Amino acid sequence: MTGTELSQLLVWSAATALTIGLIMFAVDLARLADVPRRAPARVPLTTEGDGRADGADGVDGVDGGPHAPQNRRFAAMGMSVTVLGTVLLLVAIVARGIAAGRAPWANMYEFTIVGAFITLATFVLVARRAEVRFLGSFVVGLCVLFLALAQVVFVPATATQPALQSYWLVLHVGVAIIATGIFTVSFVVSVLQLLRDSRENGAVALSGRSWRWLDGMPVPAQLEILSFRLNAVAFVLWTFTLIGGAIWAEHAWGRYWGWDPKEVWSFVVWVVYAAYLHARTTRGWSGRRAAYLVLIGYACVLFNFTGVNLIFNGKHSYSGLD
Numbered sequence: 310m311t312g313t314e315l316s317q318l319l320v321w322s323a324a325t326a327l328t329i330g331l332i333m334f335a336v337d338l339a340r341l342a343d344v345p346r347r348a349p350a351r352v353p354l355t356t357e358g359d360g361r362a363d364g365a366d367g368v369d370g371v372d373g374g375p376h377a378p379q380n381r382r383f384a385a386m387g388m389s390v391t392v393l394g395t396v397l398l399l400v401a402i403v404a405r406g407i408a409a410g411r412a413p414w415a416n417m418y419e420f421t422i423v424g425a426f427i428t429l430a431t432f433v434l435v436a437r438r439a440e441v442r443f444l445g446s447f448v449v450g451l452c453v454l455f456l457a458l459a460q461v462v463f464v465p466a467t468a469t470q471p472a473l474q475s476y477w478l479v480l481h482v483g484v485a486i487i488a489t490g491i492f493t494v495s496f497v498v499s500v501l502q503l504l505r506d507s508r509e510n511g512a513v514a515l516s517g518r519s520w521r522w523l524d525g526m527p528v529p530a531q532l533e534i535l536s537f538r539l540n541a542v543a544f545v546l547w548t549f550t551l552i553g554g555a556i557w558a559e560h561a562w563g564r565y566w567g568w569d570p571k572e573v574w575s576f577v578v579w580v581v582y583a584a585y586l587h588a589r590t591t592r593g594w595s596g597r598r599a600a601y602l603v604l605i606g607y608a609c610v611l612f613n614f615t616g617v618n619l620i621f622n623g624k625h626s627y628s629g630l631d
Contacts, residue, residue, distance in 0.1 A: 319401030323456065333386045505527075536603060
């Protein structure tokens with residue numbers, strides 16, 4: 310068995326484990342819909358400071374929601390299997406890197422599996438600080454989808470093009486993947502914020518019993534705090550991605566900026582998230598308006614990864630499909 314085959318086998322093993330975790334989290338959500346209403350049991354997002362967060366009237370963190378049961382064994386099992394799947398995916402990535410003899414994120418397939426790993430790792434790390442297991446079904450479900458779609462663009466592990474044979478492949482692309490993974494988790498949080506807000510405000514489409522699991526979520530303001538913090542971290546990393554990319558471009562092509570499609574859309578992503586952070590912190594934007602900006606930003610992230618790689622021709626055409 311080659312290193313490429315071993316890596317792919319481990320990716321499928323991780324996807325299998327994550328699918329089991331997805332089922333466990335889905336069962337937990339179903340149980341949230343059937344638990345009688347009780348007072349929320351708040352779990353702080355951080356254990357530091359005075360417990361206050363901006364725009365939340367002193368609410369710092371995420372509570373378990375009015376329907377959160379004390380004994381959530383299915384959520385616990387889901388977390389355990391998710392950690393297993395995350396570790397398997399990490400081993401798959403390492404095996405891929407060894408087989409290729411380079412950093413394992415030089416094409417769309419590798420970017421996808423590493424991005425899924427960062428998304429899972431972000432979820433697991435945040436879950437160690439706060440009760441956010443309600444995100445499990447959605448974060449893990451997205452990652453299973455990403456791993457399945459990655460097989461569509463699968464390519465064997467090979468050496469990179471000369472332009473990619475640089476330490477900037479580790480720095481520039483690596484940081485971009487970390488930012489993308491964090492953006493993915495914040496996107497999930499913002500979607501749930503919108504759904505929870507709509508149900509609280511009596512949206513007819515979300516009023517049925519099949520949507521009662523939303524009552525087990527934290528209140529929209531708390532979800533917004535979590536999304537904001539994740540986006541703030543990811544934005545800093547994306548800023549470094551732009552700066553690092555410009556420096557690498559000067560080394561490789563003799564210019565810092567050339568209006569290449571990937572450069573343009575990376576800048577568009579930066580502008581959208583900068584507008585979101587600015588609007589929320591200085592212009593008083595909050596609630597649904599802020600959440601919609603997050604959704605727009607993540608749509609740009611996805612297009613930058615998929616559409617730009619597959620539709621446009623440019624100096625960043627490294628999808629591995631050519």
